[in-house]
Amino acid sequence: MPVQVGVGLAFVLMAGSLAAVFLTVAFDAQTTAAEVVTARGYRMRRAWFLFLLAFAVVAFFISMFWLPYQAPREAAYGTPTTTVDVTARQFDFQLSATDLPVGQTVAFRVTSADVNHGFAIYDQDGRIVGQVQAMPGVTNVLVMKFDRPGRYFIHCTELCGPFHYGMAGTFTVGGGTASGGGCGGLALGCGTAACGAGCGSA
Ligand code: CUA
Secondary structure, eight states, X not given: OOHXXXXXXXXXXXXXXXXXXXXXXXXXXXXXXXXXXXXXXXXXXXXXXXXXXXXXXXXXXXXXTTSOOHHHHHHHHOSOSEEEEEEEETTEEEESOSEEXXXXXXXXXXXXXXXXXXXXXXXXXXXXXXXXXXXXXXXXXXXXXXXXOEEEEEEOXXXXXXXXXXXXXXXXXXXXXXXXXXXXXXXXXXXXXXXXXXXXXX
């Protein structure tokens, strides 16, 4: 089940439960004394609060292991065998390597030379597969593993200036032999340093 469907179902379940509480109280209020309804309402509210609290605590601890932080990623993927230094600046990404190995753990060490940028990696289908903030004076590490060879695209996901929309780049995985549409695919940043030879005339 896609995670979006799960989130949607959970939302419907919780919103439905809340609506049921309101409806129960509303219909009861017409036939029962106010104090009785109030007392019951408070009991239901307390139970609901405790349920939500327990749910939130459990969900928090479970979802911690899905967060793309460095330590859990390295625990899941293994110690990185390739490190790519990424410097973002208005309006371009510089990568120390633009051809990455298939099926191996890669650590992107991402920083910015000027303002805050977003470093988001998209696969050939335009799906975002990883994202980290590029911040001046800070190096954030994004640990990734690419099982699918081909061209990947980078887009800035932080509004960083007038040409934010065109701040993009690309890299290949597994020698770039698979067709990925070149920079004409998703990337608008033809001519950027990271774009390389896939750009044709740019
Ligand atoms: Cu860099 Cu938007």
